[in-house]
Amino acid sequence: MMTVMMTVVSVAYWRWNSRVTEKNVSFRSEVFTLAQQPELKEEDIPVLHQLNEEYSRVARLVERVLVSIDTTGVTSVPQPSEDGDFMVEKRLTVHGLGSGVIVTEEGHIITAYHVIQNKHALRVTLSNGKSVSVRLVGVDPELDIAVLQVENPMTFTPLPFGNSDEIAPGMIVLACGNPYGLGTTVSRGIISARERKLVDSGINLIQTDASIFPGNSGGPLINIRGEIIGINKSVLPNAEKNYAGIGFAIPSNLVMHSFEQICKHGRPMKGYLGLDIVRNTPPLRSFLDYHEAGGAVINIVKHGSPAEQAGLQTGDVILSFNEVPIQTDEEVKERIENLSIGDKFRLKVWRKGQKMNVTLKVGDSILKNVPSPWEDFMEGVGMHLRELTAEEQSIGARGLLVIQVNPKKSVGQILQAGDMVFAVNHQSVSTKEALVKALREGPALLTVSRDGQQFNVKVDARPVSEKTLLPRIPEATKGNAIIPHEL
Structure with missing residues (x-):
């Protein structure tokens, strides 16, 4: 018995020792020789070497002025209610990332406006890893630019702007x-x-x-x-x-x-004219009965704008800018972009076979979003419309385009965005002033086009005390529809 046990132990020891020996063999010392010198020396590739050094040098310049911006904000997300019958808004915290660049010795930072838009907390980190507090100096949403400034007193070495x-x-x-x-x-x-x-x-x-x-x-x-x-x-x-x-x-x-x-x-002081200029295309020339290839067409003029006050109209063709002939719309836009608030300039325009000179004064862009009296009136009615551009008219469109309705108003339950109002009281209408005038005078019958079908809508926009209350029509898609007193 003892002999058998000794034999088993010996075999086990032999097998274990064999594995250990195999492992020791697999990790034996290796002989290796690494390359000590590159085959190409700096003098062999002088251009690439210099380029490499210059890239690195420019990159090092950027490091000192680059900042990272971590943002925190709150957004509302529609979600089904617990019973699933309606949607409710749930407020969620959102985080964002962005970058910025220091452009002044005083620590002014330029970043993209959309990086900080609707964010209530900002954490700005310098390239050395230090976090700094900042204040918002101002924004330019149209250009998508925001300006911040480091509040901690320190001096920076900014990079210059190039042309x-x-x-x-x-x-x-x-x-x-x-x-x-x-x-x-x-x-x-x-x-x-x-x-x-x-x-x-x-x-x-x-x-x-x-x-x-x-x-x-x-x-x-x-x-x-x-x-x-x-x-x-x-x-x-x-x-x-x-x-x-x-x-x-x-x-x-x-x-x-x-x-x-x-x-x-504290804000971008941008000039404002209130007009849109487009290329003089063959369809526009045919529509306007204008036979020259040069010039630029005024596509639309905003009401109350400096352009309207100067007498410009949709469909006018700009022939010259400060006595310099105009061949394309881009030429006009380039000259306008270089103007400042208060600047005056002269245009020569063609209108229905006649040439005339017009003097414009550049206004302040802050005025372009101020609603006009007719806009306030139409807000009360419950719908917003716009006049057609020269381009839209050149393809045969007529009337006023509905761009927004208030669903809480009766008019918003019948009309919808995209409808075309082309007549009021059976008379063609193409200006908002004509429509507002008709609505102010009493109940007006609007003729509307939608998807190739026409229907009439009766609108009474007078104060409720002056109205004869009309029965409510629950739904109307064509034929005659009447909008009652809730306007």
Whole structure:
């Protein structure tokens, strides 16, 4: 028995010792020799070596002025109620990321307005990792620019602005920011194009293939001299497609002008004329009975604007600007963009076969959102309309376009956005003043077109005490409909 046990133990020890020996063999010391010198020396690739050093030098310049911005806000999200019968709003806390760039020795920071929009808390971190408190100086929502200032007393060494009018496709740029909260990041690319317009932006943007991702917004676009030539804004808005390499930045000349206005006045002091100008196309020429290819067409004139006060009308053709002949709409827009509040200029326009001179004075953009008396009146009625542009009229559209209705008003339960009001009391109507005049005088019959069908709507916009209350029509889509007293 003892012999058997000793045999078993010996075999077990032998097997264990064999495994240990195998392991020891697998980890035996190896002989290796690493390459000690690169095959290419700096003198072999002088251009690449110099380029490498210069990229690194420009990147180091950016690091000292780049900041990351963490934001906190509250948003309302519609959700079904507990019983599922209706929707309720639930308030949720949302966090965001963005970037900014220090542009003054006093610590003024420029970032994108959409980074801080509707946010109640900001945490700004400098490139050295230090968090600082900031105050909001002002914003330019139209340009998508916001200006902050570091409240802690300290001195900064900012980067200068470059001239964005001098950029050209192919020029090398660096896009800098804080993508995905990773920290200071620099990506290299070129200017792909200039003067790009997005659907949601009326300004000319710089297009670049330097990578711009979430968190890069508000960071600087830098040229090879270390100058700020743009502020990173966005990429093409389509989550279903990969648009990496198609980024957009706000040109530095626009940014600098807005920044100076915000610092001096607390807001961007932008000129306002209240007109929209379009290219002189063959359909417009045919509609206007104008036979020249040059000039620019006034597409729409806003009521109460400096353009209307000067006597301009939809369909006028601009022939010259301060005695300089005009060939395209872009020529007019470029000249207008360089004007300031209070500036005066002269236009020569063609209207229905006649030429006339008009003098305009640039107004303050703050006035463009002030509602006119007719807008206040139509707000009480429960609907908003606009006149048709020259382009819309050139394709045969007539009347006034309903752009918004109040569903709490009776008119909002019958009319809807997109309806076309083309007659009042059986008379053609094309101006809002004519419609308001008819509504003020008493019950008015509106002839409306929707999806190729016509129906009449009776509207009584007089004060309730003056009205004869009419029976309510529960629903009307065609034929005759009557809107009762609730207006």
